[in-house]
Amino acid sequence: MGNKDIALMAHLMRRAGFGASYDELEARAAKGYEATVEELVDPDANGVPEYDELTLARYFPDMEVPSAPAMGTANFMYHLYTTPRPLVEKMTLFWHMVFATGNSKVDNPPEMLQQIQMFRDHGMGNYKELLVRLSKDPSMIFWLDNNENHKQAPNENWGRELLELFSMGQGNYTEDDVKMAARAFTGWTILPKIPRTPYQRHHWKFIYKAEDHDHSEKTFLGHTGRFNGEDIIDIVVEQPATANFMARHLYNFFVADEVQVPSWLDVPPKDPEAVEAIAKVFVESEFDIKTTLRFILNSDFFKDESVWFAKVKNPAEVVAGTIRLVGDFQEPRPGVLPMGLEGTYQGQDLINPPSVEGWHTGREWIDTGSLVRRVNFVADSFSNADMPGIKSIINRLGASETLSPEEVVDGCLELLGAVQINDETREQLLTHVRASGDLSRGSTEEETQAFGKRVTEVLQLIAATREYQFG
Amino acid sequence: MPVTQIATGRAFSYRDNIGQIGTSATSLRHPVGLARGANDVLYVANWGTESQGGARITKCVMGTQEWLADIGRPGSGDGEFLWPGGLTTDLDENLYLTDQAGSKVVIFDKEGGFIGKWGEEGSGPGQMMRPSGIVFDSEENLLISDTRNHRIQKFTKDGQFLDAFGSRGDGPGEFDLPWGLAVDGDGNIYVADWGNSRVQKLSVSGLHLQSFGEAGQDQVELNHPSDVSVDKDGDVFVADWANNRVVIYQSDGTFLVNLVGDATNLSKWAQAKVAANPDLAKARARADLEPEWRLWHPQAILVDDEYNIIIAEAQHMRVQIYQKDPDYFEAQFTL
């Protein structure tokens, strides 16, 4: 154990996915790092199936078209822990966190899920096209009041956030640019909604109302013309600020925790060269997200050991990663609601970010309440020796007749995905195991059970460490 | 304005719909199973929701839409179920419901009293994994879609295992996650072969006789059918679940018509809701309501002896009812 290829693969799968069982890590490591990146980045070309939405619709009708927000949250979380295409889901989560739209105002979980599906379908395509889709997304239109953005009475909410949060970042445009952007998107609205009662919610529909569009001439970021929304996006994506801002977002999400977004204007990036390199690829590929991701995941700054475990896991990663690791939900079963809610209780209520700025990330995921939830959720999941993933860990360790405390602790760390911990923490775990001596797998059922129990106890303690909060 | 489809001496006319979304008795929540009783009684199995409950069988009168009773409740104890898979009645109008979550059959009398349950999870003979479709054969034995074992099993009505046929595959007599079942007047068995997007007709002993439909969206094709029913003339009605419509074939497999949903009127239960909310009526007047008329995951279908075609829409919280006229004659009036 302690294979470097596996450790690197574990890092890749944590960042480009939601972790993986040791079996999966071994299989992927055997295929090779770059081949795995290709599979993750381009699942279509590599024959990786999509999640079967019909299975979800058949066994979870209440989650397919949820009336309760918590069932919408459960739907997104379910995709995170069941998808065969982890990077697609990871990017879906990324866009949800950047283009943060909240059900608290949209108040229509199925419509929120439509937006999530749009990220799933197009989140690894072209960024410019994605911005156009986002501008026409009914949840976004309602969330940022573009349905109230009229020729005679412009509403600046969408125009402003498009520039501030979704493309260029603060400090790169004037208030006049905001006004012009807003005017360019007048008439981009939604059709009257079919009421949710008496039968069921139906999806909202985008409509462009030419008669409510301001067709006059506008000057935006130094360009002048009778701009419509698409023109604004064309101009925006060509700004160097946009490539830099999105590159930093990608770095923050995939490589290492940055300061919170509002501070980006004042605080330089952690690794300016890496961010610059990402931005360059982004521009040169004409904003192709796949190409940019491929570059990041194959780059030395991503693979470097110094960035392993340099990110505090977000709650979605904690929950989905744990479920994948223990191997739950390989077959449909009741009980998806608590899985979604677990993310909520840990501080990430999927489909309902607190504001358009999204969640604060990094250490801000952690407070006393959320830390207790994280530790308890993971520890409880690891205590279930009937779960295939836990069973597999016990069986692998049980391949040896007896195990020293070192072998148990290091073995558990390795099998949880080459987890790295501080020497002092390791010493504490060893002391804990030593108190009960070497482990013997035994031969009777009772002995085997006792062995399993001691292994899961070590797993639980690892889950409780500070280090395990990082991914 | 009733909508009528005409084909080969038959007419299929939209009649009415029953249901609405909600948590009250006079609502349906993801209806997934149907059975008929005497005196115009209709039983509808509701999936409910994991967050709000609501799994139950609604007993109501078809014509008057009078609500009569809720039968069963969510859970795993006696008289409880979580994932209703299919519903049928015996000659005494006792209700037999498959619970996919518990891999068991739950039995109620027509007043809602719990009679018993049986079934064991597993893949051995007589064991079941997420059983769904359920129907009585001509000898009053139960045929059950043992879905995740990809086979059909036969039991006596009190749960004695009799027979099993089929295995996973896409050849004749093989299944992929089979769902709804029907039996015709000759005792032949019809299986909604969900994963293979077809309906298979089998002999009493389980031999493949015929297939209806193949995967696609063309009007004669099927996309993950969830249920099937056969009327007394031998016409075959398929709930074409993922295409959001019903496909009707003649017994020889000839395509007749599609039904796509025509619920332009409000059910009685829905009328009360809209009447109490002036805003709602206003909002409905502004919106294009067509998506609301159409079938959305028609999951269960049942054609009764009076030619009522009853369709439970899992996502529209209602059943739509059509009527077949078996002797339609196109009068050649000179007007």
Added chain:
Amino acid sequence: MAKDPVLVIFQLTGGNDYLNTIVPRQNPLYRDYRKLVVIPEGEEVPIDDDYGFHPEMAPIKQFWDEGKMALIHGIGYDNSPRSHFRSMDIWHTCEPDKVGTEGWVGRSIQAVDPDKENVLTGVNFGQGLPRAMALPGVPVASVSDIENYGVLTGITDEEQRMRALDRFQRIYSPAIGRGPVMDYLGQTGLDALKGADILKTAPEMYSSSVEYAATPIAQKLRGISMVHQANLGTRFFYTQHASFDTHASQMAGHEQLWKDSAAAISDFFADLRANDAAENVVLIMFSEFGRRVRDNGSGTDHGAGGIAFAIGDPVAGGHYSEYPSMDEKDLQEGDLAPNYDFRGFYSTLLEQFMGLDPTEIVGGTFEQLDFIAK
């Protein structure tokens, strides 16, 4: 020295029906609008000539009779969106015009304890944290079950758990200089343990002759009583009961909700009073909105103006603000028009009871009422 004031916030989640909670018994319009979802004549518990409580609220009428219950009529805010989530957010963040993230209780906790000396200044009884209490850097304990609260509670073997907790403490303890995030995590872990350790003492110290019902809301209020009586310095308690979203079968549903709530509140104050712990406690109740004036046959739909309550020994009982007019011309989209801004209600509590400057906390100056006894 007088005891520090303690505010207990009891949220009626889902939109409580104002009309059937405080019945306008003399107003003929009430029975015109309400055909089926109506308190039968004479069954309301009389408050005075004009109004009556829902029959199931009888156990808390005593507070009215004692002059210890204030009714804040017509509470809400302009342009109610009639969406649960948005409305609740507005009540939690005091931001009716934009989506806010910081909660008013969180800001209040920060004002009371700016140096975070007590990890238990704010305690929520329920799952997760209500947005009202959310504020980065403000520690708040969220307790779903006080008898079983803390780290690694899934380990059922008591001895094994003690050993694991001991190890947890050591793992989180020393090692300054492992980077700011690691250090922060260490401190947070120890805070969590400390909070759990302190909270654990509450049930141990607690004894009461009052037997609470087994209902969730009674158990939550019992937990609050335990922590309050343990004198752990908690100044803000939060809890909620659901779901008041009675679109259907309201008569039975609303009845049960008030039956459970009223019994729990009555027991809560009996418990505090018996243990000399009531004099500094005010319990408030609010809901995100009231419900539609006209019923829908078996329930009522989302409305606007609602009713809030303040109960406790520091309260000067009575009617405050006014019951909004039920005349058709005065209704907003079929709802009672709010005539009192909820931020004024908060301001009254913060300034007159908690002794805090409410301006920053609720985001402005709003009309205060006089329901805190001078």
